[in-house]
Amino acid sequence: MHAYFRSKKIDYRHFSMIGGRKKYDTTKRGAYKWWELERCLNCERSPVETDAANNLRFLVGLRHEIEHQMTSKIDDLLSARFQACCLNYNTLIKKLFSEKLGIDKHLSFSLQLSSLSDSQVDMLSDQPGLPKNIQKFIEGFDGALSREEFNSPKYAYRVLFVAKTANNFGQADRVIQFVKPGSELAEKVNTEYTLLKEIEKVKYLPSEIIDKMKTEGFKFTMHDHTLLWKKHGAKEDGKNFGTTVSKTWYWYESWVNLVRQHCEKHREDQRDIPW
Structure with a gap:
């Protein structure tokens, strides 16, 4: 970033305005304090596009949360964000400076030195040992993104790997083969190997649930929704119907399904719903 700003003659030093003049911030030994990532x-002339910037802001925020409280579980849980960061870095280096400066020709893929057992897959999904502050940060950051931003490969690069054997003895076989998303084979793989996918729960605001029910043809208001979740105690611990993100409650798909079942059950008389 500094190299790019320098090439565009953008001043990336911290300063304060005193009497209409810039006073640059310096260290105790007089060195300039340069902009951090x-x-x-945040600079209006930043060359990093939105999804890649979201990825970096997530990793910077994660670093602030971790400090010296590193946990061994963090790498497995957030590997998709780390992979996206590497790809974004390589893409931007080549875009801003030169194709020959890309690092992909030196190291295309890292090697996975162990396979995952079913018990390990279950452990990665639950992450019981993840510190609460880190878990809350992840939920808060993800919850603030739109669905398109969250699913962007530049925010989190998710790839499903499946062990593959050669068809014939002595047949050369590439260690990694990519299947086109949306193809028949890709859909089959996603269906049969859902345990190996990184599972991120979709979150809904109450207003989004109301709009969804109206779109599906139900008469369902915010008042109806409030009465329904209070009746079921849906925000109680252990119900797993939703979560708090940055002081705002978000509902999971499981709650949306319950709301839909309720609306279908009382479709004939939506004006007088028996709570």
């Missing part, structure tokens, strides 16, 4: 991303 977050400040670079």
